[in-house]
Amino acid sequence: MSARRAVVFGASGGVGGAFARQLAREGWDVHAGGRSELGYAAEGIEPFHFDYANEASIARAAEEIGREPLDLVFVATGILHGEGFGPEKAWSMIDGAAMAQVLAVNTIGPALVAKHFLGLLHRERRSVFAALGARVGSIGDNRLGGWHSYRASKAALVMLVKDFAIELARRNPQAIAVTLHPGTVATALSAPFQGNVADDKLFTPEFSAERLRMVIDGLTQEDSGRHFAWDGALIPD
Numbered sequence: 170m171s172a173r174r175a176v177v178f179g180a181s182g183g184v185g186g187a188f189a190r191q192l193a194r195e196g197w198d199v200h201a202g203g204r205s206e207l208g209y210a211a212e213g214i215e216p217f218h219f220d221y222a223n224e225a226s227i228a229r230a231a232e233e234i235g236r237e238p239l240d241l242v243f244v245a246t247g248i249l250h251g252e253g254f255g256p257e258k259a260w261s262m263i264d265g266a267a268m269a270q271v272l273a274v275n276t277i278g279p280a281l282v283a284k285h286f287l288g289l290l291h292r293e294r295r296s297v298f299a300a301l302g303a304r305v306g307s308i309g310d311n312r313l314g315g316w317h318s319y320r321a322s323k324a325a326l327v328m329l330v331k332d333f334a335i336e337l338a339r340r341n342p343q344a345i346a347v348t349l350h351p352g353t354v355a356t357a358l359s360a361p362f363q364g365n366v367a368d369d370k371l372f373t374p375e376f377s378a379e380r381l382r383m384v385i386d387g388l389t390q391e392d393s394g395r396h397f398a399w400d401g402a403l404i405p406d
């Protein structure tokens with residue numbers, strides 16, 4: 170079998186970077202996409218630039234990377250806080266511009282990746298599209314409320330991935346699409362909120378990446394459209 174080929178979006182981030190390096194160590198050919206510089210280099214990793222604010226950058230990457238079929242598309246982009254905003258504790262804190270930014274990165278960005286990359290998944294063997302969601306994006310599991318924009322953006326992502334799974338089943342039955350929760354991971358995204366997390370519940374990016382790899386390895390066609398956690402547990406919609 171030829172070397173397996175993957176593309177990772179958000180490879181400049183904590184989980185995405187660890188995941189790209191993990192695949193490269195396993196001998197995959199990895200196209201690692203960052204809005205920023207990756208900040209690392211490794212054998213088997215071919216960096217590329219993209220930005221969700223510019224769909225043409227995604228289309229261009231698809232044209233270059235998609236010359237041969239892909240075994241895995243891994244979307245590890247996301248935001249929870251940014252310049253002047255953070256997760257809302259109450260509905261009174263909702264700010265339209267901040268919410269639009271969160272939805273643009275967490276929901277619309279991965280949808281644009283799907284638009285340009287789902288058609289590049291391998292047809293002759295099992296292939297996977299995996300986007301990082303978050304457990305807080307589960308409507309059924311929501312007992313605490315708050316974090317309105319982030320939760321809504323991730324719930325909408327789960328819905329889109331389910332849509333893609335249905336379409337994929339018709340177009341490319343060997344392909345699987347899932348949403349994955351990486352656990353609570355020590356990255357820039359979670360940095361302001363790590364104070365409330367017990368040490369044994371705060372994963373390193375490397376641990377999370379390794380567990381996500383195991384979950385992806387075990388996926389079957391019946392799993393397509395579902396949302397799984399880092400330990401393989403099914404998360405309710």
Ligand SMILES: NC(=O)c1ccc[n+]([C@@H]2O[C@H](COP(=O)([O-])OP(=O)(O)OC[C@H]3O[C@@H](n4cnc5c(N)ncnc54)[C@H](OP(=O)(O)O)[C@@H]3O)[C@@H](O)[C@H]2O)c1
Nearest residue numbers: 179181182183184204205221246247303353354356358359
């Ligand atoms: N960390 C956690 O505890 C946790 C928990 C649950 C779910 N998640 C999810 O896991 C995923 C990975 O998060 P992480 O913890 O690894 O966060 P991170 O280290 O902050 O990485 C986020 C990535 O998203 C990219 N990104 C942000 N805005 C972008 C844009 N407009 N265009 C293109 N790329 C953009 C960042 O690029 P730059 O490097 O250029 O900023 C970076 O590569 C996210 O979807 C997050 O919601 C994380």
